[in-house]
Amino acid sequence: MAESVVEKIKKESKGLRGTLKESLLDEHTGAIREPDQALIKFHGMYMQDDRDRREERAEKKLERAFSYMIRLRLPGGLLTAEQWLALHEVSEQYSSRVIKITTRQTIQLHGILKHHVKPTIKEFNTVKLDSIAACGDVNRNVVASAHPRFSPIHEEIFSYARTISKLLLPKTNAYYEIWLDKEKISPDVEKDELYQDRYFPRKFKIAIAIPPYNDVDVFTNDVGIIAIIENNQLVGFNVSAGGGLGMTHGNAATYPRLGSMLGFVSKDDLLNTVYAIATVQRDFGDRSDRKLARLKYTIDRMGIPGFKEEVEKRSGIKLRDEKKYELTIRHDEYGWHKNHEGLYYYTAFVEMGRVYDSDKVQFKKAFYEIAKSGKAQFRFTCNQNIIISDIKAQDKAEIENILQQYGVIHVTKTASPARRNAVACVALNTCPLALAEAQRYLPSLIDKIETILGKYNLNNEELSVRMTGCPNGCGRSVAAEIGFVGTAYGKYNLHIGADAIGRRLNKLYKENIEEPEILETLDVLLKDFSDNKKLNEPFGDYVMRKNLV
Amino acid sequence: MLTEQRLKSFKDFLQDSSRDEIIWMSGFLAGLSDRTSTGVTPPALGETKSATEKLTISVLYGTETGNSKKISSKLAAALKSKQHKVALTALDQYTPSNIQKEGIVFIVMSTQGDGEPPVAAKKFYDHLHTKGYNLKKLKYAVLALGDNSYPLFCKAGEDVDERLQSLGAKQILPLEKVDTDFYAPSEEWIKKVLINLPSVSKASSLASQAKQPSKHGKAFYNGKIKTHINLNDKGSAKETWHVEISSDEGIYYLPGDSLGIVPPNKDEDVNEIISLLSAYPNQTIKYKEETLTLFDLFKYKLNILHLPLRIVGKYGALIKNELPSVRLDLKNVLSLYPLPADTSLDNVIAILEPITPRLYSISSSPSAHGNNEVHITVSLNSFSVNDKTKYGFCSSHFAGLNEGDEVKFYIHPNDNFRLPSEEKDVIMIGPGTGIAPFRSFLFHRDNEGASGRNWLFFGEQHFATDFLYQSELLSLFDTGALTKLNTAFSRDQKEKLYVQHRMRQQSKELFEWLENGAHIYICGCKDPMSKDVEDTLIHIISKEANIDAAEAAVYLNRLDEEGRFAKDVY
Ligand code: SRM
Numbered sequence A: 001m002a003e004s005v006v007e008k009i010k011k012e013s014k015g016l017r018g019t020l021k022e023s024l025l026d027e028h029t030g031a032i033r034e035p036d037q038a039l040i041k042f043h044g045m046y047m048q049d050d051r052d053r054r055e056e057r058a059e060k061k062l063e064r065a066f067s068y069m070i071r072l073r074l075p076g077g078l079l080t081a082e083q084w085l086a087l088h089e090v091s092e093q094y095s096s097r098v099i100k101i102t103t104r105q106t107i108q109l110h111g112i113l114k115h116h117v118k119p120t121i122k123e124f125n126t127v128k129l130d131s132i133a134a135c136g137d138v139n140r141n142v143v144a145s146a147h148p149r150f151s152p153i154h155e156e157i158f159s160y161a162r163t164i165s166k167l168l169l170p171k172t173n174a175y176y177e178i179w180l181d182k183e184k185i186s187p188d189v190e191k192d193e194l195y196q197d198r199y200f201p202r203k204f205k206i207a208i209a210i211p212p213y214n215d216v217d218v219f220t221n222d223v224g225i226i227a228i229i230e231n232n233q234l235v236g237f238n239v240s241a242g243g244g245l246g247m248t249h250g251n252a253a254t255y256p257r258l259g260s261m262l263g264f265v266s267k268d269d270l271l272n273t274v275y276a277i278a279t280v281q282r283d284f285g286d287r288s289d290r291k292l293a294r295l296k297y298t299i300d301r302m303g304i305p306g307f308k309e310e311v312e313k314r315s316g317i318k319l320r321d322e323k324k325y326e327l328t329i330r331h332d333e334y335g336w337h338k339n340h341e342g343l344y345y346y347t348a349f350v351e352m353g354r355v356y357d358s359d360k361v362q363f364k365k366a367f368y369e370i371a372k373s374g375k376a377q378f379r380f381t382c383n384q385n386i387i388i389s390d391i392k393a394q395d396k397a398e399i400e401n402i403l404q405q406y407g408v409i410h411v412t413k414t415a416s417p418a419r420r421n422a423v424a425c426v427a428l429n430t431c432p433l434a435l436a437e438a439q440r441y442l443p444s445l446i447d448k449i450e451t452i453l454g455k456y457n458l459n460n461e462e463l464s465v466r467m468t469g470c471p472n473g474c475g476r477s478v479a480a481e482i483g484f485v486g487t488a489y490g491k492y493n494l495h496i497g498a499d500a501i502g503r504r505l506n507k508l509y510k511e512n513i514e515e516p517e518i519l520e521t522l523d524v525l526l527k528d529f530s531d532n533k534k535l536n537e538p539f540g541d542y543v544m545r546k547n548l549v
Numbered sequence B: 001m002l003t004e005q006r007l008k009s010f011k012d013f014l015q016d017s018s019r020d021e022i023i024w025m026s027g028f029l030a031g032l033s034d035r036t037s038t039g040v041t042p043p044a045l046g047e048t049k050s051a052t053e054k055l056t057i058s059v060l061y062g063t064e065t066g067n068s069k070k071i072s073s074k075l076a077a078a079l080k081s082k083q084h085k086v087a088l089t090a091l092d093q094y095t096p097s098n099i100q101k102e103g104i105v106f107i108v109m110s111t112q113g114d115g116e117p118p119v120a121a122k123k124f125y126d127h128l129h130t131k132g133y134n135l136k137k138l139k140y141a142v143l144a145l146g147d148n149s150y151p152l153f154c155k156a157g158e159d160v161d162e163r164l165q166s167l168g169a170k171q172i173l174p175l176e177k178v179d180t181d182f183y184a185p186s187e188e189w190i191k192k193v194l195i196n197l198p199s200v201s202k203a204s205s206l207a208s209q210a211k212q213p214s215k216h217g218k219a220f221y222n223g224k225i226k227t228h229i230n231l232n233d234k235g236s237a238k239e240t241w242h243v244e245i246s247s248d249e250g251i252y253y254l255p256g257d258s259l260g261i262v263p264p265n266k267d268e269d270v271n272e273i274i275s276l277l278s279a280y281p282n283q284t285i286k287y288k289e290e291t292l293t294l295f296d297l298f299k300y301k302l303n304i305l306h307l308p309l310r311i312v313g314k315y316g317a318l319i320k321n322e323l324p325s326v327r328l329d330l331k332n333v334l335s336l337y338p339l340p341a342d343t344s345l346d347n348v349i350a351i352l353e354p355i356t357p358r359l360y361s362i363s364s365s366p367s368a369h370g371n372n373e374v375h376i377t378v379s380l381n382s383f384s385v386n387d388k389t390k391y392g393f394c395s396s397h398f399a400g401l402n403e404g405d406e407v408k409f410y411i412h413p414n415d416n417f418r419l420p421s422e423e424k425d426v427i428m429i430g431p432g433t434g435i436a437p438f439r440s441f442l443f444h445r446d447n448e449g450a451s452g453r454n455w456l457f458f459g460e461q462h463f464a465t466d467f468l469y470q471s472e473l474l475s476l477f478d479t480g481a482l483t484k485l486n487t488a489f490s491r492d493q494k495e496k497l498y499v500q501h502r503m504r505q506q507s508k509e510l511f512e513w514l515e516n517g518a519h520i521y522i523c524g525c526k527d528p529m530s531k532d533v534e535d536t537l538i539h540i541i542s543k544e545a546n547i548d549a550a551e552a553a554v555y556l557n558r559l560d561e562e563g564r565f566a567k568d569v570y
C-alpha cells in the first residue's frame, strides 16, 4: 500500500527543515505552509486556530485566528525556579497566559502568534528549555513517577528518563537553525542512525513507573518501564510494550490497548532494549495508514512472541521473566510530604492542569512568588498537577504562607476526591480534533456528580473520572472508572468498568448521551453501587462484578 | 418630431449611455440649441480680431481629480483648430515667474480642501500672491471649478482672478465659476473664449456678463445600507466599517471614483440650537431658492459643528461682542453668547455655511459587484478635545448606521486615479483605508481577467486584528489575481514598521516593475504616509538607477506626466 503523505513530507524535509523559514516570512498569513504544518510538530509545536472565533472572523473578512501551541520537552517533568520565572514571563508576554500542565508531565502554552514563536523559543533557550521532539513521529516526553517519597530511587529514575530522552533525540540541527538563527554547520543533512530520513511511523511514548505508584499510567505507553526495587535498591526493570489509547469512531480496526509485559532486564540492559524496541517499530510499523501505525498494532500483527524475539535479536539481550511488583495508587497524594533527606514537598491540586489566576485561586501569582524566592523547584505529575518540591525545613513556613495567601492550599484541601482525581484533555477551543468540550466542561459536570455522590454518601470515594473531547484519549479516559469520550458537541460516550490504577480499560456503556441522561445514568449506577458495594470495593471493580459492561 | 428609426436609434443610444454621460449630453445639447438653426456661430459683437491673426496662447490648469485638465485640453484643442500657437501646461510644471512674459493666458483650476488651490497649483498660487509682478501686458481669463456645496465655492479660482487683476492684468472674460455639473457650462465658456480672443493690438473690452454657476447640482442617489461590518477584530484600537450601499437605480462609477455624502446633523443638536434661537422647528424659511423648515435647514444644510474662525468672527461682529478665536460648535456659541432679541434669525443663517461633503474612496467594482451597489471603507475618526475622546462627524454617522437605513450620496469622479489598460502592471500602496480603491481595482481586474500583474502594499497597526479585507486578499493572492502582497504592521514588534520599509526591502524588484512600465498608485492619509512613501520612491529610484535624488525626482515626475503615478490622499 502507498506510503502516507506525512512519510513523503518527512523524507523531503531535509532534516525537518522543510520551508519553515520561508513560512515564517509569509507576511500575509498567520498560517504556515501545509507540509510545514506537519514538520513543525517535530519541533514541539502545533499550528492551531481559535475555534470559538471562526464565524466572527469570517464575517470580518479576516482569516482564522491562527496561533501556535508549544509543548516543552521536560523528561521527568522538573523545572527549576529560574526556569519557572522564564516560563511565567513568556506565558504573559506571548501566549494566552494559561500554563497548561499536560497528562505527560510537561507544560503547553497556547495562542502564540506566528511572529512570536521565535522570540518564545529564544526566551526558553536562555534557561536551557527546548521543545525538540515534544511532538511528531518521534519519542515523546519521557515521563516518570513524580511522587517524591522514595527519593533515592527517584534521583536515579530521573537520570534514566533524561538519558532515554537524549538517546532517542533526532540528530538534526534544524531546531537551532530555524528558531535560534544558528549557522548551518554543514550543507548536507545530518546523519541519523535511529530516525534516518523517515523517523517513526507514528508517535512513540515511554513511561517509567516506581511502584507502588502508577501516576504515569505506565501501560498506556508504547513502552512501559517499571522500576523493580529490592530492599530499597533499584535492581532493574520490567518492560512492557504496545500501550496506546487512541481509537477512531466507526473504525473497528482501531482500539485502545494496554501494554503487554515483555519481561525483566537489568539496569545496564535497559537502554539497549528500549532502543531495539524503537528500531523494530521503525522498521515494522505501518507507514501507509497512520491510524494503524502505532506500536500496539505492529505488535498485534507480529504477535508478542515474534515481536519479543525480534527485539532480543536486535539488542542481543534476553528478556527474563517479569519480577514481582505491586501498583496500588495512580492518583496524586496531595499536601505536604517529607523525603528521606528531610526536604519538603507540597502537591497542589491544579484543576485540569490549568495554571492561571481566578478569583478563587491565584496559581500564577503564587508560583511566581515561590519561584522568585528561589527556595523551591516545580515538578509536574501525569495527573496534571504540580509539586512544589525540594523545600528546606527552614523555608517551609514561607512557602506555605504563599500557598495559603493565594488560595492554593484551600482548593487542594477542600476539593472532593472525585474532583481531585479528575482529568480532562484540552479539547475546545484550541484542539482541531475536538468533537466536544473537555477541560472547559468537566469541572461543572463534576459539581453535579458531587451532588449525586453526596446523595448516596460516596463523597470520600477515590473515584476516577476522566473526559476527552474525542476518542484519541489524551486525558486517558478509557482507563478511568468513569470515562467520557466526546462524540459531538454536548454528546459523549459513557465508558465504565476500568480499575482505578490503570491495569484494566473500561468498556462502552452508553452512546452519544447528553448531560441530563449522563446524570440520570450515573444516579442509577451510583445509588446501586452505594447500596451493594463490598467494603473498600472500588466502583470499577463493582461494575465488573455486576457484569454491567 | 424625429423619424421612427432616428427616434429609435436615439433611444437605443440613450439606453447604453451612463447616467453621467446623459447629464453631460443634456448640457451639451442645451449648448447646441443656443446656436442658430444652421449650427454656425455668428461672429459675436465684440469680436475684433481678423480671422487670420495667429496668437501665442498659454493654457494653464490646476487639477486634483482631472476635471480641469479635461476642460483645458478641450480649450487648447479648440484654439489650435483656429491655428493659434497654444502651450498647454499643468501648473505644477509651470515656472510661475514666466507669467510676466505671457501675453494671453487661460487658467482652469479647481478648489480643494477648505477653499484651497489643488496641491498641483499651490506653488503658482503662492508665487502669484507673494511676488509683486507687473502684469500690465497680460490678458487672461479664469475658469474656476468648484462644488457649490462647499462653504468656499471656487475660492481658489476667485483668488487667482482677483490677484491677476490687482497685478494689472486685463480680464478677457470675467471669472467663470462652474459647479460639479461643469460639462455644459465649460463648453459654453470655451465658446465665449473663442469669440472674445483679443487682437494683439487692442484687448477685447466688451465681454458677456459673468454667468452664475448653474444650479443643477450633483446627481444624488438614494441608497440603503445593505451590509455594515466592523472589519477590525476584538482588541483593536481601530474601528473600520465596511459599508455596502445598495440602490434600485443603477449607480454609475468607475474604480478610482469616490462616494460623497453630506452627513445630517443630530436631531438633539438641531433642536437645542432652534430653542437657543427661540425659534420653531417647523417654521419655514427660504435658503438658496429653496423653502424648507428651520429644522430641515439645520439638520441637512448648515454646518453647526466646529465652526471655522471666520464664522465665529462674523457672529461676534453680528452681536457686537469680542468672541475668543476658538472653533466652537454653534450650540456652544449660542449658549455662551446668546443672540440678542433684536437681532433676527436670518442674520445668523446668513453667516452660516453649508455642511461640507465628505468623500470615501469606493472599494467595490461595477463589473465585479454590479451597478446596484457601492462599497466604502470608513474609518471612525477619533480625536480628543481636552482629554475627552470625540468622534468625527461623518465617520461616526456611518459607524452608527444600521442595515436598512437610508443614505443619500453622489459619485465624485476621479479621472486622475484610473486603472491602466489591462496588460499593464500596477503597484498599489494603500495602508489603512487607503486599501479601499485598490480592493476595487483588484476585484475589477480579476473580473475582467486583466493580464497585467498586481502588487499591493498594505499596512496597519496589528496583524491579528487590523488586516482589512485579509481573507478576500488572500483568495485573490491564491488565485494569482494578486501577484505580490506585502504588509507592514507597525505595532507588532518593538521598532515601528511601515509600508515604506517593506518597499525598501523590495527596492530592486519594485524598480524593475517601474522600468517595465508599471503604474504606481498611493492612497490613504496625506500626512505623513504619502509624503514618506513618495520620499521612499525617490530613494528607491535613485538607488536602483544610481542617479541622485534630484534626477530621481525628475524620473518620478515623468511617471506623473505619463499618467503612471497617481495619488488619492487625504
Ligand atoms: C495536552 C495533551 C492533553 C492534556 O490535556 O494534557 C494532549 C493534547 C493533544 N493531543 Fe494527545 N495530548 C496529550 C496526551 C495524550 C495521551 C495520554 C498519554 O500520552 O499519556 C494520549 C493517549 C495515549 C496514546 O498516545 O495513545 C494521546 C493521544 C493522542 C492522539 C491519538 C494517538 C493515536 O495513537 O491514535 C492524538 C491524535 C493523533 O496523534 O493523530 C493526539 C493529539 C493531540 C493534539 C496535539 C491534537 C492534534 O494532533 O492536533 C492535542 C493538542 C490539544 C491542545 O490544543 O493542546 N493525542 N495524547 C497531552 C499532552 C501530553 C504531552 O505533554 O506530550
Ligand SMILES: Cc1cc2nc3c(=O)[nH]c(=O)nc-3n(C[C@H](O)[C@H](O)[C@H](O)COP(=O)(O)OP(=O)(O)OC[C@H]3O[C@@H](n4cnc5c(N)ncnc54)[C@H](O)[C@@H]3O)c2cc1C
Residues within 6 Å of the ligand: B258, B306, B358, B359, B360, B361, B362, B377, B378, B379, B380, B381, B382, B383, B385, B390, B391, B392, B393, B394, B395, B396, B433, B434, B436, B568, B569, B570
Ligand atoms: C478623496 C478623498 C477620499 C477619502 N477616502 C476615504 C476612505 O476611503 N475612508 C475613510 O475613512 N476616509 C476617507 N476620506 C476622509 C473622509 O472624507 C473624512 O475626512 C473622514 O472620514 C473624517 O470626516 P469626519 O466627518 O468623520 O470627521 P470631522 O468631523 O470632519 O473631523 C475631522 C477632523 O477635524 C478635527 N475636528 C473636528 N471636530 C472637532 C472639534 N469639535 N474639536 C476639535 N477638532 C475637531 C479633528 O482633528 C478631526 O479628526 C477621504 C477623503 C478624501 C478627500
Ligand SMILES: Cc1cc2nc3c(=O)[nH]c(=O)nc-3n(C[C@H](O)[C@H](O)[C@H](O)COP(=O)(O)O)c2cc1C
Residues within 6 Å of the ligand: B062, B063, B064, B065, B066, B067, B068, B069, B109, B110, B111, B112, B113, B114, B115, B116, B118, B145, B146, B147, B148, B150, B151, B152, B153, B154, B155, B179, B180, B359
Ligand atoms: C477634498 C475636496 C475638497 C474640496 N473643497 C472645495 C471647496 O472648498 N470649494 C469648492 O468650490 N469646491 C471644492 N471641492 C470640489 C472640487 O473643486 C470639484 O470637485 C472640482 O470639479 C475638482 O476639479 P479637478 O478635478 O480639476 O480638481 C473639493 C473637492 C474635494 C475632493
Ligand code: SF4
Residues within 6 Å of the ligand: A425, A426, A427, A428, A431, A432, A433, A434, A435, A438, A468, A469, A470, A471, A472, A473, A474, A475
Ligand atoms: S483527546 Fe481529542 S479532543 Fe482531547 S486533546 Fe486529544 S485530540 Fe484533542
